[in-house]
Amino acid sequence: MNRDINNLTKENITIVETEYFTFGSGLILSNGEKLSPVTIAYETYGTLNSEKSNAILINHALSGSAHAAGYHSINDTNPGWWDLHIGPGKAFDTNIYFIICSNVIGGCSGSTGPSSINPATGKHYGPDFPMVTISDMVNAQYELIKHLGIKKLLSVAGGSMGGMQALQWTLSYPEMVNSCIAIATSASLSAQGIAFNEVGRQAIFNDPSWNGGRYYDYENPRAGLSLARMIGHITYLSEKHMHEKFGRKFQDSGVRDKNLSSEYMVESYLKHQGVKFVERFDANSYIYITRAIDHFDIKEDHGGSLISSFENVTANYLIISFTTDWLYPSDNAKDIVKALRVNGKNVNYTDIVTDNGHDAFLLPNDIMGKNISNFLKNEFKKSIN
Amino acid sequence: MNRDINNLTKENITIVETEYFTFGSGLILSNGEKLSPVTIAYETYGTLNSEKSNAILINHALSGSAHAAGYHSINDTNPGWWDLHIGPGKAFDTNIYFIICSNVIGGCSGSTGPSSINPATGKHYGPDFPMVTISDMVNAQYELIKHLGIKKLLSVAGGSMGGMQALQWTLSYPEMVNSCIAIATSASLSAQGIAFNEVGRQAIFNDPSWNGGRYYDYENPRAGLSLARMIGHITYLSEKHMHEKFGRKFQDSGVRDKNLSSEYMVESYLKHQGVKFVERFDANSYIYITRAIDHFDIKEDHGGSLISSFENVTANYLIISFTTDWLYPSDNAKDIVKALRVNGKNVNYTDIVTDNGHDAFLLPNDIMGKNISNFLKNEFKKSIN
Numbered sequence: 001m002n003r004d005i006n007n008l009t010k011e012n013i014t015i016v017e018t019e020y021f022t023f024g025s026g027l028i029l030s031n032g033e034k035l036s037p038v039t040i041a042y043e044t045y046g047t048l049n050s051e052k053s054n055a056i057l058i059n060h061a062l063s064g065s066a067h068a069a070g071y072h073s074i075n076d077t078n079p080g081w082w083d084l085h086i087g088p089g090k091a092f093d094t095n096i097y098f099i100i101c102s103n104v105i106g107g108c109s110g111s112t113g114p115s116s117i118n119p120a121t122g123k124h125y126g127p128d129f130p131m132v133t134i135s136d137m138v139n140a141q142y143e144l145i146k147h148l149g150i151k152k153l154l155s156v157a158g159g160s161m162g163g164m165q166a167l168q169w170t171l172s173y174p175e176m177v178n179s180c181i182a183i184a185t186s187a188s189l190s191a192q193g194i195a196f197n198e199v200g201r202q203a204i205f206n207d208p209s210w211n212g213g214r215y216y217d218y219e220n221p222r223a224g225l226s227l228a229r230m231i232g233h234i235t236y237l238s239e240k241h242m243h244e245k246f247g248r249k250f251q252d253s254g255v256r257d258k259n260l261s262s263e264y265m266v267e268s269y270l271k272h273q274g275v276k277f278v279e280r281f282d283a284n285s286y287i288y289i290t291r292a293i294d295h296f297d298i299k300e301d302h303g304g305s306l307i308s309s310f311e312n313v314t315a316n317y318l319i320i321s322f323t324t325d326w327l328y329p330s331d332n333a334k335d336i337v338k339a340l341r342v343n344g345k346n347v348n349y350t351d352i353v354t355d356n357g358h359d360a361f362l363l364p365n366d367i368m369g370k371n372i373s374n375f376l377k378n379e380f381k382k383s384i385n
Numbered sequence: 386m387n388r389d390i391n392n393l394t395k396e397n398i399t400i401v402e403t404e405y406f407t408f409g410s411g412l413i414l415s416n417g418e419k420l421s422p423v424t425i426a427y428e429t430y431g432t433l434n435s436e437k438s439n440a441i442l443i444n445h446a447l448s449g450s451a452h453a454a455g456y457h458s459i460n461d462t463n464p465g466w467w468d469l470h471i472g473p474g475k476a477f478d479t480n481i482y483f484i485i486c487s488n489v490i491g492g493c494s495g496s497t498g499p500s501s502i503n504p505a506t507g508k509h510y511g512p513d514f515p516m517v518t519i520s521d522m523v524n525a526q527y528e529l530i531k532h533l534g535i536k537k538l539l540s541v542a543g544g545s546m547g548g549m550q551a552l553q554w555t556l557s558y559p560e561m562v563n564s565c566i567a568i569a570t571s572a573s574l575s576a577q578g579i580a581f582n583e584v585g586r587q588a589i590f591n592d593p594s595w596n597g598g599r600y601y602d603y604e605n606p607r608a609g610l611s612l613a614r615m616i617g618h619i620t621y622l623s624e625k626h627m628h629e630k631f632g633r634k635f636q637d638s639g640v641r642d643k644n645l646s647s648e649y650m651v652e653s654y655l656k657h658q659g660v661k662f663v664e665r666f667d668a669n670s671y672i673y674i675t676r677a678i679d680h681f682d683i684k685e686d687h688g689g690s691l692i693s694s695f696e697n698v699t700a701n702y703l704i705i706s707f708t709t710d711w712l713y714p715s716d717n718a719k720d721i722v723k724a725l726r727v728n729g730k731n732v733n734y735t736d737i738v739t740d741n742g743h744d745a746f747l748l749p750n751d752i753m754g755k756n757i758s759n760f761l762k763n764e765f766k767k768s769i770n
Contacts, residue, residue, distance in 0.1 A: 031644065131644045191627040191651045195619045198652045199612060206608045208593045223591045227584060231616065234580045239711070242576040248682060258680035259416065259516045260672065266576045267583045287645065295643035297633060326624070326711075 014087065014094075016043050016070035016080070018110055021147050027105070027139055033130040037119070040144045041066045041110025042102035045086055046094030048150070053383055055150045056092060056376070057141060058082065058101040059158030059165035062232070062289055063281060065109035068101035069094075084364055091372040096380065097154065104165075105140045106132040106288040114284035115216065126284055127213035134161070134296040138168045145176070154380060157181035157372070159361030160328065161289070164296050167336070170315040171298065179379045181372060183320040184361045186332035187306055187339075188297040193327055196235050197290040200228035204283050213284050225283045226274030233273045238324035238357030242266060306339040316346040318375040320368055322360040323353045348375055399455035399472065399479075401428050401465070403495055406532050412490070412524055418515040422504070425529045426451045426495025427487035430471055431479035433535070438768055440535045441477060441761070442526060443467065443486040444543030444550035447617070447674055448666060450494035453486035454479075469749055476757040481765065482539065489550075490525045491517040491673040499669035500601065511669055512598035519546070519681040523553045530561070539765060541700075542566035542757070544746030545713065546674070549681050552721070555700040556683065564764045566757060568705040569746045571717035572691055572724075573682040578712055581620050582675040585613035589668050598669050610668045611659030618658045623709035623742030627651060691724040701731040703760040705753055707745040708738045733760055 018041050026036025043066045048055060058068050060081065069086035071079055080101075086092040092099050103111035106129070114129035121128070145153065156169040156177050163185025170180045189197075207224030209215050237245075246266035302309035317340055321333035330351045337349040352367050354360045361368070403426050411421025428451045433440060443453050445466065454471035456464055465486075471477040477484050488496035491514070499514035506513070530538065541554040541562050548570025555565045574582075592609025594600050622630075631651035687694035702725055706718035715736045722734040737752050739745045746753070 127645075133643065188633060190624060191631040191633065191649070192619065192622075192624040194633070194649050195627065195651050195655060198649075198655065199616050199619065202612050202615065203588060203591070206588070206591060206612060227587050227591060230587065231584050234577065234584065237577075239575060239577045239714075242580065246576040248573060248576065248579070248685075258518065258676075260512075260676050262680075264576070264579050264583075264679065266580050270580060270583065291643075291645050294649065295647075300633075329624075 013074070014045070014070035015073065016045065016067070017072070018043050018066055020110060021144050023143055023147070027136065027143070029130055029136045030133040031131050035105065035112065035130055035132075038105060038112050038140055038143070039110070039116070040102050040105070040112075040140055042100060042144060043067055043069070043080070045069050045099040046097050048098040048148070051384075052150050053152070053154060054096060054380065055098045055100060055145075055148070055153050056155045056157060057145065057153050057169070058086070058092070058099055059141075059156065059162035060101065060104065061158070061160035061162045062293065063277065064162065065107070066101050066103040066111075067109070069099070081362065084362075085369060085372065091369040092157070092376070093373065097376065100144070100148070102141055102144055104137040104289065106137065106285060106292060108282035108285040109280075111140070113282070114213070114288055115282045124216040126216065129284065129288065131291065132288060133292050134164050134168050135172060137292070138165055138172050141165070141169075142173060142176070151176070153177050154383060155179040155181055155376060157183075158185075159183035160185055160358065161293050164293070167298065168296075170313045170317075171309065174312060174314045177315045178383055179316045179318070179375070181318045181320070181375065182336070183368070184322055184325050184328045184358055186328050187299055187309070187336055189293055190329075190332075194294045196231060196327070197294055200231045201287055201290060203227040203231065204287060207283075210283065213287070215283070220278065221283045222278045225278045225281065225286060226271075228286055229277040229281075230270040230274045233270055235327045236357060236359045238326065238355055240324060240355045241357055244355065306335060307342050310339050310343050310345060313340075313343075313345060316379060317348065318371060319347060319349045320361075320371060321351050322356065322358070323351060324355055325358040325360065327358040398459070399430070400458060401430065401452070401455035402457070403428050403451055405495060406529050408528055408532070412521065412528070414515050414521045415518040416516050420490065420497065420515055420517075423490060423497045423525055423528070424495070424501070425487050425490070425497075425525055427485060427529055428452055428454070428465070430454050430484040431482050433483040433533070436769075437535050438537070438539060439481060439765065440483045440485060440530075440533070440538050441540045441542060442530065442538050442554070443471070443477070443484060444526075444541065444547035445486065445489065446543070446545035446547045447678065448662065449547065450492070451486050451488040451496075452494070454484070466747065469747075470754060470757065476754040477542070477761070478758065482761065485529070485533065487526055487529055489522040489674065491522065491670060491677060493667035493670040494665075496525070498667070499598070499673055500667045509601040511601065514669065514673065516676065517673060518677050519549050519553050520557060522677070523550055523557050526550070526554075527558060527561070536561070538562050539768060540564040540566055540761060542568075543570075544568035545570055545743065546678050549678070552683065553681075555698045555702075556694065559697060559699045562700045563768055564701045564703070564760070566703045566705070566760065567721070568753070569707055569710050569713045569743055571713050572684055572694070572721055574678055575714075575717075579679045581616060581712070582679055585616050586672055586675060588612040588616065589671060592668075595668065598672070600668070605663065606668045607663045610663045610666065610671060611656075613671055614662040614666075615655040615659045618655055620712045621742060621744045623711065623740055625709060625740045626742055629740065691720060692727050695724050695728050695730060698725075698728075698730060701764060702733065703756060704732060704734045705746075705756060706736050707741065707743070708736060709740055710743040710745065712743040
């Protein structure tokens, strides 16, 4: 959603800045290894009230960053990744709430990840970066929330991998979360989802510049990472959306000769997505984060039962899925809803009818906006009574 | 479906041999270029009757070959790709019918394709091979059928790209086909299907051994072709089938530590499929054939209307789709059925309930078998009356 630059005035845009919190104490990760120091890049929007009771943590998906809303400068043409839904009067209303979004550890947008410098060697971690899990990402966020002096979050929210983090927060720190908004997500990824992540990783491994993940002093594995993104992007769109947006149209409308090199519009679109992606993302982070998504499994972490997994949570939940999301199908959300309800937990669930597939959580969607807005207002009212 | 080698006797298996038909006159292709000479690899099963009225042409899919049934030797453990459905007493009953299967031009299993020697240079064609279309493949088969002295085929049959060829036969040579069996196919590929073909091609192009398609004197682009196959294979299976077959199980059942290198069963399976594939397939053929599939578009070839496309066909049709096939969804088949019925053509249609996805046409399926068997018996009876 680019702004019309001609209409830019300093008055109608929010300029935000990424901040950094570093804790030298580090983290003990799920696999027992220690990561230290840990830096977390984060942004905040709105104002923390004096009771510190209006804080909402937003968690990003695979390719997101701490920059969820606003613009980084007056000349910036790309707002944050969830700017549609975060801001004054929007679903995450910055007139009411204090919104925090941080880059996950393992990422490449300011938080400690494989492209960071390993203090033990003075060089980029690369493949020496330890495996991080969704729980580890949440544990790092916990340090940030403590640092900000917040005792209890009004809500944790996110879509896709962001929804996994939101769910994990309610399991790891039940006493610290009032409510959870988990969108287009699952308690674990399907075999098909793992398969798609794996072919994306293989695309990177096949790139001669990959060099076992030690490419920082040389050329980045651009072609491989771009292809991984192209593959991923197919899974974010529904077949129907692709049909309506591209159909069988050629990129060059004059092309009628069907030769090897004639390019369909859908191909050109995917290539563009791939090329754009490598400008802002690190191949090692792609490997680590997709693996963290694969490994996320609430049921397995709690003895094999999704129902007993949610026995001790105390948050209220808003679960949202999209009818054409085939990467995180509605049935995944329904499994979570069922497990919560069997435990007598408070759950709102909506399966939103849309053609937009998995990407729907990033796009304009009135029903999603209203659901989030109403849920938050209700939670906020309850929390101050 | 490998045989139990210990049970092998010469009596209970059919040993078949691939034959070759070369015509120096060549073919004028859809794009106006001439391909000459043309060799077609083919196999036959059963006996052509004296009236030559029992011949059925089987068309293979993307990765198939002329070897549709039987075994190549007494020690051969891999039967032809449709052996489950071709043989004595099977759906394509070789006690009754004379079955022909040929490798498509552009392929790499004996018919003229990019890995063939270009007579103009004495070297492999590689990227100098002309673009071939599904129509061109059918025109080459037409030369073979003429060569075999057959005036009219009892049926043309195939699944996936084989179904496209079967449909094209009824459009290109209506006077030569009594009936058509088109399974798990479409009058054109969806935008999503084109997208998946494209990421497969990009995987090959990214392989440093690709060398613009001129790799025959050097190393084959094995990693790229293997990855293309892995991507393709995901689209051949349904999510449900993957869930039931692999779920979230690790390949090494002892593995519980979730590290970067822990391998899920679904990953291991896909890698195995990729490695097996590069042993028998040529990367250039993968490029050319997927492009032929992308470009196939009955509607566009006939002025933009699928209904008027089928105005002049004379064949009777059996159309089969599978409920979990998301690469060639049932709706694609229904569009064909509707267009035929509007034209008053004779169509049998079955949407078979299965978890097996697109691959269902290659797997045991009683309903498919009985539908084919009954349809053919009826067509054969009508043709001899």
